[in-house]
Amino acid sequence: MAVGVAGPGAAPTPGAGPAPVRRGRRRSTPFLLALVGTAYLCVFFVIPLVSGLIVSLMSGNPDDGYTFTWNWGIYGSLFVDPQVPYLTFLLRSLWYGAAATVVTIIVGYPVAYFIAFRVSPRWKNPLLMLVFVSFLVSFIIRTDMWAFVLASQGPVVTFLQAIGLAGKDFHILGTGGAVIFGDAYNDLAFMVLPIYAALERIDPRLGEAANDLYAGKFRAFWHTTLPLSRSGIFAGVLLVFIDSVGDPVNSALLGGTNTYTIGQAIQDAYSGNQQYNVAAALSTVLMVVLGIILFIYARVSGTDDLEDLV
Numbered sequence: 001m002a003v004g005v006a007g008p009g010a011a012p013t014p015g016a017g018p019a020p021v022r023r024g025r026r027r028s029t030p031f032l033l034a035l036v037g038t039a040y041l042c043v044f045f046v047i048p049l050v051s052g053l054i055v056s057l058m059s060g061n062p063d064d065g066y067t068f069t070w071n072w073g074i075y076g077s078l079f080v081d082p083q084v085p086y087l088t089f090l091l092r093s094l095w096y097g098a099a100a101t102v103v104t105i106i107v108g109y110p111v112a113y114f115i116a117f118r119v120s121p122r123w124k125n126p127l128l129m130l131v132f133v134s135f136l137v138s139f140i141i142r143t144d145m146w147a148f149v150l151a152s153q154g155p156v157v158t159f160l161q162a163i164g165l166a167g168k169d170f171h172i173l174g175t176g177g178a179v180i181f182g183d184a185y186n187d188l189a190f191m192v193l194p195i196y197a198a199l200e201r202i203d204p205r206l207g208e209a210a211n212d213l214y215a216g217k218f219r220a221f222w223h224t225t226l227p228l229s230r231s232g233i234f235a236g237v238l239l240v241f242i243d244s245v246g247d248p249v250n251s252a253l254l255g256g257t258n259t260y261t262i263g264q265a266i267q268d269a270y271s272g273n274q275q276y277n278v279a280a281a282l283s284t285v286l287m288v289v290l291g292i293i294l295f296i297y298a299r300v301s302g303t304d305d306l307e308d309l310v
Contacts, residue, residue, distance in 0.1 A: 057072065062275075096183060104188050142185075150181075182250035191240050197232055262282060
């Protein structure tokens with residue numbers, strides 16, 4: 001059979017084009033797709049960071065206004081003023097955030113493990129929805145309701161006093177424990193979901209293989225399941241710790257005068273005293289401190305498997 005050969009005037013095949021053009025399109029496609037994410041980060045992350053740094057370097061007052069003067073000395077003055085111990089507020093916030101993170105791990109890991117390995121597939125999605133059902137209510141309303149529950153005349157304290165575990169002067173509201181509990185409650189779902197996502201990717205046969213090699217349930221969990229879920233714990237720690245450290249709501253509604261945090265200090269400096277440069281400087285210091293802590297944590301714990309959650 002004879003095969004015809006297209007002449008010089010034949011129409012080009014649809015979709016065909018010069019090879020260099022096709023290769024150029026393939027190479028440029030990932031960069032074009034990344035423009036959306038890059039633009040989002042620039043608008044909502046980079047620009048606010050830079051603008052906050054610029055505001056922190058201003059000098060002035062609410063009456064006369066603020067002018068940019070490269071006032072780097074504000075960062076040193078924040079932590080030497082005995083009347084406003086910002087360093088104490090910062091350390092207290094870091095302690096509350098770390099404690100709340102540990103509490104969410106202790107409570108959230110068993111919940112995620114139960115949903116991932118001990119529940120039939122038909123019940124997994126409903127149970128996950130129950131974990132997130134609290135988000136259907138406003139954050140402030142949820143915290144304010146806990147202020148009622150933990151009050152001196154509330155059900156928790158009344159019950160403890162009725163069974164003899166608490167005296168008449170016992171109180172929970174207004175203490176650091178109440179703030180830590182509020183942070184852990186509001187951020188619990190942020191720990192459960194990433195851990196569940198990591199556990200869901202683990203092959204259950206690995207545990208069976210460990211048992212076949214004469215490993216007990218606890219030893220199989222410690223050497224198999226827990227290391228493989230490390231990426232979920234890491235992601236949960238990032239979400240919970242960052243949110244808890246800078247949160248001003250729980251310390252304001254559930255705490256007292258001895259639980260004042262850096263989040264409240266930033267809020268009061270900005271909206272209460274209109275010290276915009278002080279608020280911006282405190283925010284910058286907080287972000288730098290959190291960045292250093294999380295960088296050290298990432299180096300120690302490792303992030304090799306974190307991309308598995310994406």
